Amino acid sequence: MNRSHVTSSTCPAAPPGPTDLxxxxxxxxxxxxxxxxxxxxxxxxxACGELPHEVWVxxxxxxxxxxxxxxxxxxxxxxxxxxxxxxxGFALNAGAAASRGTHVALANADLELAPGCLxxxxxxxxxxxxxxxxxxxxxxxxxxxxxxAWGFCRLAPLVAxxxxxxxxxxxxxxxxxxxxxxxxxxxxxxxxVIAGALMVCRREVWERIGPFDEGYFLFWEDDxxxxxxxxxxxxxxxxxxxxxxxxxxxxxxFRQDLDILYLESLHRYVRKHHGRAAxxxxxxxxxxxxxxxxxKPLLAxxxxxxxRGPETGRRRLEWLLGRARVAAPR
Numbered sequence: 001m002n003r004s005h006v007t008s009s010t011c012p013a014a015p016p017g018p019t020d021l022x023x024x025x026x027x028x029x030x031x032x033x034x035x036x037x038x039x040x041x042x043x044x045x046x047a048c049g050e051l052p053h054e055v056w057v058x059x060x061x062x063x064x065x066x067x068x069x070x071x072x073x074x075x076x077x078x079x080x081x082x083x084x085x086x087x088x089g090f091a092l093n094a095g096a097a098a099s100r101g102t103h104v105a106l107a108n109a110d111l112e113l114a115p116g117c118l119x120x121x122x123x124x125x126x127x128x129x130x131x132x133x134x135x136x137x138x139x140x141x142x143x144x145x146x147x148x149a150w151g152f153c154r155l156a157p158l159v160a161x162x163x164x165x166x167x168x169x170x171x172x173x174x175x176x177x178x179x180x181x182x183x184x185x186x187x188x189x190x191x192x193v194i195a196g197a198l199m200v201c202r203r204e205v206w207e208r209i210g211p212f213d214e215g216y217f218l219f220w221e222d223d224x225x226x227x228x229x230x231x232x233x234x235x236x237x238x239x240x241x242x243x244x245x246x247x248x249x250x251x252x253x254f255r256q257d258l259d260i261l262y263l264e265s266l267h268r269y270v271r272k273h274h275g276r277a278a279x280x281x282x283x284x285x286x287x288x289x290x291x292x293x294x295x296k297p298l299l300a301x302x303x304x305x306x307x308r309g310p311e312t313g314r315r316r317l318e319w320l321l322g323r324a325r326v327a328a329p330r
Contacts, residue, residue, distance in 0.1 A: 025101030033109035047113035089212030121200035132229030135194030136242035196222030
């Protein structure tokens with residue numbers, strides 16, 4: 001890996017055996033995040049409280065002032081510069097490998113953390129050794145609850161959504177039967193998946209499950225990681241007492257290929273966890289509907305927010321026909 005600038009860690013290496021010494025490594029991925037990164041860095045000390053911590057900013061080939069603002073920030077985060085954007089999971093893996101804390105927090109650059117947020121998440125993963133990772137209650141800019149935790153996707157809702165039946169059958173486009181609320185139905189506790197915008201886990205669990213699958217450039221890497229943890233008998237934990245504001249993807253705001261990135265990640269997930277036949281079935285249903293709706297907004301129910309319209313439909317049809325690719329396969 002080409003690292004043009006790497007600073008050393010301030011967290012001591014975890015000693016062998018049981019220990020009460022805890023240090024949190026906060027790994028933040030930035031890509032053209034100059035408008036949101038300073039606010040996140042400002043919020044980290046209060047979010048950790050008395051918990052010893054270090055901060056790593058992993059910059060994925062930004063072309064704006066993200067690196068400059070990270071270097072100038074008064075919290076003096078460690079900086080790991082990657083020469084290009086190889087995906088969200090790739091950057092998080094690089095930061096986790098460079099850090100040395102007993103616990104790891106993996107975060108988007110477009111968050112603002114409430115006081116005590118990270119300390120509460122660390123307490124949550126330490127309170128139950130069967131927890132893979134803990135995530136907070138996410139809120140939008142205007143204070144409304146955002147999707148923070150959800151269940152593993154199932155093939156039947158995926159296929160129904162691809163065929164445009166989700167609206168008629170009355171289920172959420174998040175690919176689950178039933179109208180799922182914005183957050184996990186319970187006030188907190190075990191769940192299937194927590195949002196990858198902010199996840200906290202113990203270092204030993206990170207090493208046991210393994211890093212994020214770098215074949216996902218963006219989207220679905222959190223579902224994949226939590227599902228791998230579940231296969232080892234671990235469950236994610238939604239912690240409503242910890243809160244963070246998700247300002248929205250500043251680094252993705254101007255990308256025109258999010259719909260294709262989403263499709264590539266979705267199909268990778270389906271192949272990996274439901275089998276190749278399921279992926280072929282899903283692609284066939286999506287292609288049939290794309291051809292049927294040619295010239296209209298296509299497959300809108302399976303699109304990430306804001307990625308709808310005729311141009312989106314044309315790009316998705318090109319991908320389904322094998323004529324377009326965005327993320328390099330790994």
